[in-house]
Amino acid sequence: MLLLALDTATPAVTVALHDGERVLAESRQVDARRHGELLLPAVDRVLAEAGVKLDAVTDLVVGVGPGPYTGLRVGLVTAASFGAALGIPVHGLCSLDGLAHAAALDTPFVVATDARRKEVYWARYDADGRRLTEPAVDRPADLAEQVAGVPAVGAGALLYDAVFTGVRRDGPEHQSGAALASAAVRALAAGEELLPPRPLYLRRPDAQVPANYKVVTPR
Template sequence: MLVMVVDSSTPAVTAALVHVADDTDDPQVTVVAERVTVDGRAHGELLAPQIQQALADGGVAPGDLAAVVAGTGPGPFTGLRAGMVTAAALGHALDIPVYGVCSLDGIGHGRPGRLLVATDARRKEIYWAVYDDGARIDGPAVDKPADVAARVHASAAAGDGADRYADVLGLPVVPPLYPSARALAELAADRVRAKAPGETLTPRYLRRPDAVAPGTRKPALP
């Protein structure tokens, strides 16, 4: 079963064509083609062409897809929204199910030991979660790195936020820096194999967007 995986929760704009084996006795997930561009200001411009490129690299047509898997964040509002809207639109156009996965899980999944996953949330904050042998046991949340360092006990950290604030977190940084398309697909694989109904994607913004609607104009005259 061919699946398109998209994630735009971090500066790594990701589109990957993934094969999910439908044999439950051999449940392999294989990346067929992948396009990743690290650019935190061009999610909307990059993602759709990268989906087309991944399909072309894999030698398949959009109609060959069985499902779409989307990273649901947490992530900055504009970038995260671009990926989720694109995933929902692709699923709707092809009439195939769309499944959401926490993007931090795409970093922590399958990693041994106690791991802090942190991505850059801007405003000198990080989105974070804690994993124990690949299973999330705390988070996701958004906080100052110093607050996370005081609260969380882990043996290592992963993610671009962990790398950026390594001196504050005080943990050795291990890969990956960004969500893995294969990990996101593995986390959704049971739903893909079961042909479960598609989901309404719910973004994990964790805080209000920077942009706000303008308030009511004050009269110029007394």
């Protein structure tokens, strides 16, 4: 197995290559405005560092979010394009699960990323890093009773540490391609079915047809 992992659901543009036993190479750059510009050069760097060509890759895993529309689509479209060109499977994985894998905590915990608009994307995990709840988007204040004192990792927990009072400042802040790849390899080895490579959106789109919109057709 040579599994290439991509994730652009957070401000981190991250790529990693995993051979089924270990991570061979990883790239991560944090820049919320340059996902499209940074991703393909990152893939080239990772493959060059590992000393392999793209056509040697046997599997792809891509973070499906939750995340902002534009950045998230960059990784998904790139993974789909590689998969179609190479004729290999493309797996999806919740981006919060990658952060949970990187956290490596031995107690139940929460992962929260910055959803902007004064909200967070978040989910609960057990002591083995397995997700217990569906990903959600909420205002931090609405979660205060649920997350107070609970160990928490991620940029959302750091940003709203008055609510996520158990935030682990030594934990992962942004996504890691290496963690995403490792989580995918573990799941595949256990025979688990991963997600389809489709975006996990938890909000309605900003652009909507006005409620009083009238269609004008020529007679």
